[in-house]
Amino acid sequence: MAIKRHYNGNRILNGTQQRITANRELLLELIHESPGHFDADEIYRKAREKHNTISLSTVYRNLQLFKKLGIVEERHFSEDHHHYEKKQTGDHQHFQCTRCGTIIELSWPLLEKSKDTVSERYGFQITRVEIELTGLCFECGKMREAGL
Amino acid sequence: MAIKRHYNGNRILNGTQQRITANRELLLELIHESPGHFDADEIYRKAREKHNTISLSTVYRNLQLFKKLGIVEERHFSEDHHHYEKKQTGDHQHFQCTRCGTIIELSWPLLEKSKDTVSERYGFQITRVEIELTGLCFECGKMREAGL
DNA sequence: ATAAATGCAAACCGTTTGCAAGCTC
């Protein structure tokens, strides 16, 4: 019942034996549609809506595969389950509001300059910088001031 | 068999009904002895060495309590279980080596200036900044160069 | 005496895994 497809000529990773299946195509599509972070269950639920036979273990197995292939990254926030996001090109900075929970991506000023200083000072080779800000967003700040 | 003590006058939190017990005193002591991050099991094992009747659930329950009281904070690294650390006064920055796993605390240059810029630009009230660097530490960088 | 704290074992829940069946090439 799954759509029959012609999969050759389109391997996920050159030189490996991984195949592009309908499940994988769907998962990749859902991941690319996801604006920010997502978790396994979210992807699973969305996948079920479109392709009602996929199983949760397939989602997990493929997320692991995608992680290994560098397509997604695992991130660890305050909750008790894994979160993923599309692999960022390099550094990554966001702000999370403690009141409404919104996550806003941003760019950290003076990042390159600070990185250089740290590399030099400590002798590190820095491959990735994660900056996570916490506080009140503009709207919630206003609400707070208004006593709401 | 646990040491009998006079616990009054030393409440964890004034005005609550929480009691200071031998278990709690021991746990707090172990936490304050811990240099950096720790997890529940680590604390449990250390506690067992000194006070051989404490149970893992007591450790968990107290870590939750300490979290609520603001004594420790939960942090989420790449592993699958919770990590804790003593509550930091404010911001927190560290570097983790992808090769040897060492975590090195550091201070991020131009932090205040960058924070001010972000606050202004986005209208955020920033209460906490977490910066997590990943890469190779000095020693591992050397090893890498040497082809080891 | 009363309410909080504890140990134990069982429950929980997100994630992983073994296995047999189904696909892709």
Added chain:
DNA sequence: GAGCTTGCAAACGGTTTGCATTTAT
């Protein structure tokens, strides 16, 4: 046919919880 992929159900492992007992006030 060989080997990768999948669904299912069972296993796993860290964390939480119910309950009867102990302890602090």
